Amino acid sequence: xxxLITGAAGFIxxxxxxxxxARGDTVVGxxxxxxxxxxxxxxxxxxxxxxxxxxxxxxxxxADADAVARIVGGLPEGSAVLHLAAxxxxxxxxxxxxxxxxxxxxxxxxxxxxxxxxxGIRHMAYASSSSVYGGNTKLPFAAGDRVDRPISLYAAxxxxxxxxxxxxxxxxxLPQTGLRYFTVYGPWGRPDMSAYIFARAILNGxxxxxxxxxxMRREFNII
Numbered sequence: 001x002x003x004l005i006t007g008a009a010g011f012i013x014x015x016x017x018x019x020x021x022a023r024g025d026t027v028v029g030x031x032x033x034x035x036x037x038x039x040x041x042x043x044x045x046x047x048x049x050x051x052x053x054x055x056x057x058x059x060x061x062x063a064d065a066d067a068v069a070r071i072v073g074g075l076p077e078g079s080a081v082l083h084l085a086a087x088x089x090x091x092x093x094x095x096x097x098x099x100x101x102x103x104x105x106x107x108x109x110x111x112x113x114x115x116x117x118x119x120g121i122r123h124m125a126y127a128s129s130s131s132v133y134g135g136n137t138k139l140p141f142a143a144g145d146r147v148d149r150p151i152s153l154y155a156a157x158x159x160x161x162x163x164x165x166x167x168x169x170x171x172x173x174l175p176q177t178g179l180r181y182f183t184v185y186g187p188w189g190r191p192d193m194s195a196y197i198f199a200r201a202i203l204n205g206x207x208x209x210x211x212x213x214x215x216m217r218r219e220f221n222i223i
Contacts, residue, residue: 001025001026001078001079001080001122002025002026002027002028002075002076002078002079002080003020003025003026003027003028003079003080003081003082004027004028004029004030004071004072004075004079004080004081004082005017005020005027005028005029005030005082005084006030006031006062006081006082006083006084006085006107006111007030007031007062007083007084007085007086007127008027008029008030008031008046008049008057008084009029009031009033009042009043009045009046009057010031010042010045010084010085010190011045011184011186011188011189011190011223012084012127012181012184012223013029013031013045013082013084013085014045014046014048014049014188015186015188015223016082016084017029017049017055018048018049021049021052021054021055024054025054026054026055027049027052027054027055027056028056028057028058028071028075029046029049029055029056029057029058030057030058030059030060030062030068030071030085031046031057031059031060031085032059032060032061032062032085033059036087036088036089036092037190037191037192038191041188041191045188058071061103061107062083062085062103062107062110062111063102063103063106063107063110064110065106065109065110065113065114068110068111068114069110069113069114069117071114072111072114072115072117072118072121073114073117073118075118075120075121076120077120078120078122079120079121079122080121080122080123080124080125081111081115081121081123081124081125082124082125082126083108083111083124083125083126083127084126084127085103085107086103086104086107086127086158087099087100087102087103087104087154087157088154088190089154089192090131090152090154090155092154093152093153093154093157094152094153097153100153100154100157101157104154104157104158104160104161105157105160105161105164108126108160108161108164108165109164111124111126112124112164112165112168112174115168115174116168116172116174121174122175123175123176123177124165124174124175124176124177125176125177125178125179126161126165126176126177126178126179127179127181128158128159128161128162128178128179128180128181129154129155129158129180129181130180130181130182130183130219131150131152131154131155131158132147132150132155132158132159132162132180133145133146133147133180134146134147134148134149134150134151134155135149135151136149139217140219143180147159147162161178162178165178181221182218182219182220182221183195183218183219183220183221184220184221184222184223185220185221185222185223186222186223187223189223194218195220
């Protein structure tokens, strides 16, 4: 099977690509290699995949609808799409809100339109976020909980992407699965995530800042 992975140079994207290649699939990866964090790390991740003859990469911004349509249009019948490209980071959404609308909303629309016009994509899975649960006080979160009270623009854009996917599934019968990731960490992970910030502070003998009086709990997913 051929699988298109958007955000292939990201932490989750690279690991998914490696797993798919290991089981014998063909992977087409796209990423814009932006500078939200050091692009050298993204290029290093791609280098781990470069030796596979069933892996192809193109530098493409997922919000570029024409480029996305070209890539998706070239996929064989029965291919799958794993849409992981996103502008991440809750705090950064306060500084650069436009980047979140561009990537997380326009990018989702570009992928959905390309998949719709292809007509032969067997399934599309996309990355949502646990942040869509917003101001919920019931713990632990569940799939059926309220998701209409986002408390960050990042969360609002991820929920918007979910709603667009719901509409396209209803209107055009596009088979999709949305995945609400909690904090994901592991080797080759994003350097701005708490696990790496804490580890760096410990190794350097620096204090770890504690918020909410130290009584906060957080779910993590490891790769």
